[in-house]
Amino acid sequence: MPAEANSPAVAVEGLHKSYGAVPALRGVSFTMPRGGVFAYLGPNGAGKTTTINILCGLLRPDSGRVTVCGLEVSQEPVKVKARIGVVPDESNLYPELSCRRNLDYLGELYGLSRGVRRARVGELLGLFSLADRAEMPFRALSRGLKRRLVLAAAMVHAPEVLFLDEPTIGLDVPSARALRQLIRRINQEGTTVFLTTHNLAEAEELAERVCILIQGRVVAMGSPGEIRGRVERGTYLRLGLSGEVTARELLSACPAVKEARPQNGLWRLEVEALHPALAQSLAFAEARRLLVNDVGVERPTLEEAFLAILQQGQPPEVGQR
Template identity: 40%
Template sequence: MSDAPAIATHDLRRTFKDVDAVRGVNLSIAPGEVFGFLGPNGAGKTTTVRMLCTLLPPTGGTATVAGLDVVRDAAQVRRSIGVALQEIGLDPVQSGRELLELQCGLYGIPAARARTRAQELLELVGLADVGERRTKTYSGGMKRRLDLASALVHEPQVLFLDEPTTGLDPASRRTVWDEVRRINEAGTTVFLTTQYLEEADQLCDRLAIIDAGTIVADGTPEELKARMGHDVVALTFDDPGNGTVTAAERAVAGLEGLERTVTERDGTALYVRDGAAAITEIVRLLDAAGLRAKTINLARPSLDDVFLQATGRRLEGAEKETAA
């Protein structure tokens, strides 16, 4: 496997009129990695991916995919990548096998090889036993797996997945995770955007968090959680008003070991070195301020906490993930 990055960007930028959507993004993704890209809506995540997929030209900086410049070598880049977008577009009257063979034909793969390749891919994504069925009879998870297979017909070096499990039930989501792992084990580099933090934690070798067009944190999931170096004490209050939250922040401001407080609509997240020992002091300070917490939860840092600390807010999909 080559030592050259599968994806590399240097000071990558994109401006729309007076809006700087992407502001100097630097990435280096090794061949064979599963790389996660997280960000709130409007952070520049989709714009970055569109530039890497040659769908949108950069207004500054450089980017290479599979060793090819996304501007100068755009046609070659497109032949080297597979893309599975969030919206699945499948012909409902075609069978899974017919769809894959048609996709092979679009890439100039001869008919004999197309039949073999379709069978390989149906087996890869666990759909060999339903390959003759029309896609309109497939479940949402099966359609997503077939969409992954269709992005792989030309054996791309890099696969871009845009929120591949959005809208799936938890069981189907985990099945898609298994397929992504299998695809990656076959040697394909995977660039994954997701709003599910558990998905990033389970699948990604490394990840980056983008906010306001800038990378604000990057590393392996374990590195990002370890860098916090703190327990997380989450407090919620019955009254979500600014007055209560501000008073709560004042109450805990003097707590020894407190590195940062992030205030949300109805509560506060406290990062402390010894959460178990700190809870008694937190309760005492709240009592002194005439405040009573609705809930107090202690946990080791999660990717949700990393995201909250890096951006000051939670990822939109985090609430859906918890509900699921």
């Protein structure tokens, strides 16, 4: 087994890149293990696309070391490109070619033999629900179908690592959802996914690790749970009761509840610890012979954590390797 088989999918160390006098990346370092989904987040101009372009061998860094699948990108860009797939933020297949011919042509450039190509193209057209549009030119597809074909094109050579740059941008809800399901399926089948997105719910849904970049620096890295844990606000319990109670009654009966506020006919309880607060609330309802008609937990979302980190500017890094 080659040494690179055990290497991380992506390892970046001290990456610097400037455009003239404008710095885009200032010492970016991170490691992306194999097998998972890694979300690379940041506001516009943070340096996400510059990072992807460097990782894909399209751009040379000013300094720093980048390896993909154990291969040094600056030394072996062609070998790296053979092992990765890229879905850029624009749907840039050949407009005049049919869906099938687009996939076949890219398969040819990735070195697949005619027989393998034919089978793979058929398989992808089926998997991405494009079989009935196989002979349709790319330009005639809807935006959602174009994104689907671009994703299929990135998978034509079964890459080890898939880079997705804003994969669901501009898609309607059903198309975006269908694409996310495909991404999850691709990942479950063994492809490591590097995802950049402005849709933080998408990142939260798909990613096991998140890296947040601000002004060319990594400011936070960890699991979505670790990132969410950085938000200073607490956990909220949503509670619906069948009769009238006051906040004072709730607070005196439930010591684990810090604050109680009525909201849209429900109670929104800020709690210190979820389990005792829930137990106390249920006991309170039982004692008052009230029915619980709604209950739920509201945790800080990744989006709230992201915004908090943005507001803080450049907080100390967490969970960074």
